[in-house]
Amino acid sequence: MTVTLGKRCIAEAVGTFILVFFGAGAAVVTLMLASGTTPSTPFNIGIGALGGLGDWLAIGLAFGIAITGSIYAFGRISGCHINPAVTIALFATRRFPALDTGAYVVAQFIGAAAASLLFAWAVGPDAVTIGGLGATTPFPGIGYLQAIVIETIGTFLLMFVIMGAAVDERATPGFSGLAVGLAVAGIITTTGNLTGASLNPARTFGPYLGDWLLGGSNLWTFFPIYIIGPIVGAVVAAFLYDYLSGE
Amino acid sequence: MKCYYCALEGKESEAVAICIVCGMGLCMDHAIRKDIDLWEGGYPLPSKRVKAPLPRILCPECYAALYEKGK
Numbered sequence: 001m002t003v004t005l006g007k008r009c010i011a012e013a014v015g016t017f018i019l020v021f022f023g024a025g026a027a028v029v030t031l032m033l034a035s036g037t038t039p040s041t042p043f044n045i046g047i048g049a050l051g052g053l054g055d056w057l058a059i060g061l062a063f064g065i066a067i068t069g070s071i072y073a074f075g076r077i078s079g080c081h082i083n084p085a086v087t088i089a090l091f092a093t094r095r096f097p098a099l100d101t102g103a104y105v106v107a108q109f110i111g112a113a114a115a116s117l118l119f120a121w122a123v124g125p126d127a128v129t130i131g132g133l134g135a136t137t138p139f140p141g142i143g144y145l146q147a148i149v150i151e152t153i154g155t156f157l158l159m160f161v162i163m164g165a166a167v168d169e170r171a172t173p174g175f176s177g178l179a180v181g182l183a184v185a186g187i188i189t190t191t192g193n194l195t196g197a198s199l200n201p202a203r204t205f206g207p208y209l210g211d212w213l214l215g216g217s218n219l220w221t222f223f224p225i226y227i228i229g230p231i232v233g234a235v236v237a238a239f240l241y242d243y244l245s246g247e
Numbered sequence: 248m249k250c251y252y253c254a255l256e257g258k259e260s261e262a263v264a265i266c267i268v269c270g271m272g273l274c275m276d277h278a279i280r281k282d283i284d285l286w287e288g289g290y291p292l293p294s295k296r297v298k299a300p301l302p303r304i305l306c307p308e309c310y311a312a313l314y315e316k317g318k
Contacts, residue, residue, distance in 0.1 A: 002293040075290030086291065095292060166291050176290055 003077055005100060009107035011078035015070040016111030019063065019082050020206045024134030025119050026062030027196075030055050031131045032123075042140050048193060060188030060197075068181030075177065083200040084108055085230035089159055089238040095167070105202075112206030120210050128216040135207035136196025137222050144225060147195045151229025152236075154187045155199045159237035168245060198226045199233075250274035252307070266306035268313070279310045 002008070027047060034049040048055045067082070074080040079096075081087045084105040090096040096104075116133045127133060138147040161183040166176035188197040198204045204226035208219050248262040251271040262272030282300035305313070 001296045001298070008293055071290050076286070076294040079289075079291045079293045081291055090291065162291055 005103055008078035008100070009103050011074040011080070012082060012104050012107040013111035013114070015074045015078070015080050015082040016108040016202050016206075017115040018066050018070050019200075020112045020115035020134075020203055021119055022066040023059070023063035024116065024203065024207050025123075026059045027134035028119065028123065028127050028131030030059060032126055035126075035130050043193065045139065053189060053193075056192040057185070057189045059192060060185035063188055064181035064183075064185030067184055068177045071177035071180060078104070082108060082111075082202070083230070083234075084202055085155055085200060085234035086159060086162060088231055089234035090167075092235045093238045093242060108202040109205050112202040113209050114206075116206035116210035117213070120214055125214075128211060128214045132216055133207035133210045133214075135211055135217070135219055136198040136204050136226060137219055138195055138225065139193055142194050144222075147222075147225045148229045148232075150191050150195045151198060151225060152233035154191050154195075154197055155230040155233030156237045157187055157233075158183055158199050159234040160241055163238055163241035163245075167241075195225070195229075199230050201227045201230055248272035250277055252277040264304040266309050267303055268309040269306060271306045273304065273306055277307060279305045279307060281305050281310060281314070 003011075030050075031046045034046040034055075037046070037049045039046065039049060047059065051058070070082060071080045074082075079090075081090070081104060087096065087101050087104045087108070091098060091101040120127045120133060123131075138144065142150070158180070161179055162176070165171050165179040184199065187199060191197040196204075201223075204223065208223060211217050211219060248265075250260045250262050250273055253260040253274055253276075260274040260276075263275050264273045264278040265271065266273060266278075281303050283303055284300050285297040286294040287297055288294045
């Protein structure tokens, strides 16, 4: 017997809220800090202007620490997926029921949207006009298909770590939250300046919705990148882990 | 083994259980059963409560120390 689906959905919404508020919020604050500086290269949109790759490490750690905290807080209640790609991968490998999968995904999107809208209200218009609410888009020189592949590979690593550090019954208990948080931080450090390193459709949905509603950019044409890439990466990782770890 | 509490009252009764904390022998009148719910699983799947709880016997003093703090 588990906690009721309603309570688990609330946990998923709150966990995703924390992820987007602190993670995407860190990207917004970095862009606001770098506002007015002259980018050193066309590849630089502001994040990296002050600390180079260290800017991305800081953003990655903001995401990673928020995720680690959420996992230890909500992991026993809902499983703390806080990512539709993870939920769908667990469903695809028959670890998670279909009804719960749909409810979790809706809750994650609601939590992400609430985080972006509340962040915009708390920080003010600059969060939208300068920070874009931390929305993810392909960076200069990165094409649509390339972005999908990068998001796929990034989420593949994330899901592989979840499988090895948490799903596998042989994993060392208690360390999965740290392992997953650090993996996310590492992935964002490397791929942040390529695609924004979403790894999570809900994480991209929240800022997109906030930007769209609050007079920022309309970025919905890029949304399929952050749906297809993460879901494909997570599902492939889950099936491959099951194949590799079986006798 | 005899019941410790009954012995204190000058009676003699056979112990049917032992307090898991202090090891006192306890008769049916003095044994307190305090079952513990067991949960399995956890991140990234919700924890599930195992149907059968874990039986646990305590003496009145250990029960009071563990569950009646501040009362």
